Amino acid sequence: MPVITPCQTMRGHTGHVRSVVHIPGKRQIITCSADGSLRPWDLESGVQIGEGWRDENSAGLRSMALSPNGKIVASGGNDGKVRLWNVETRKVIAKWTAHTGVVCTLCWSADGERVASGSWDGTTRIWNVNSGRTILAIKTGHNWVYVVMYSPDSSKLATGTGGDKDKAVKIWDAKTGELLNTPKYDGPLCTVRSLAWTSDGKLQAYVRIIWLD
Structure with missing residues (x-):
């Protein structure tokens, strides 16, 4: 198997890097x-561009998503x-407050x-x-929402969780919050960390398997 070496190694954060x-x-x-910061980097040199971005009293950051026009970054954190x-x-x-747990995932x-x-409070907003303003709040039934992802036409929303073999992924109507589907999963207990829609609107889930003794 070929060995893959990095083109750049970027150093500056003092905590785990959660998203790029x-x-x-x-x-x-x-x-x-x-560590509570966002940091911009030059891919050619690997050098940080300017100072890190911080907000007063912000806690550790868990998630981040870039707007479709590339002008706004949404971030979610432990607060x-x-x-x-x-x-x-x-x-x-802008600063939006409604979740009562860590904001673990974001999607435009x-x-x-x-x-x-999506939050560890079990809701998607x-x-x-x-x-x-919150225009829709979905009580997902997940203990934690680890990932949320819009379908390509934004008509549906998929959520993923951990520790629930039978309902690890759910698909919702993005306008009404109606539960549309709970895809079956026959494998071992898992944590769904990532979801992706194909261009034809089919869903793929990427999981981390947790084996139980």
Whole structure:
């Protein structure tokens, strides 16, 4: 098996790196970390661009998602808040508070008008970006929501959890919150950490298997 070596090694965070986004049209990425900061990096040199982004009293960051137009980053953290950051100014432009647990996952709708968040409080919320209000709150029945993902046309929303073999993934109507489907899974107990939709609207789940004695 060939050995793969990294092109760059970027150092600066003092906590676990939780998420990475790529800025479209640029050789730049942004990372978020348990140290509470977001940091932009140059992919050519591996050097951090400017100072890290921080918000006053922000806790460790758990999740991050870039808007479809590449101008806004949504972040979620241990404090249960969702923050929107302007990529150019590197400042917080909105702060949404409703979750009572860690915000572990975020996803933008295709039109950039909504953000879906998933939390360890077991809920998924859909936010109106312009008003900052929750327009739909789904009590998923998951103990924790580890991942949430819009379908390509943003009509459906998939959620994933851990420790629930029979209901590890659920699919919802993104407008009404109606449960549409609970895909069957016949394997061992797992944690669903990532979900992806194919272009034709089919769902794929990526899991971490937890073997029980």
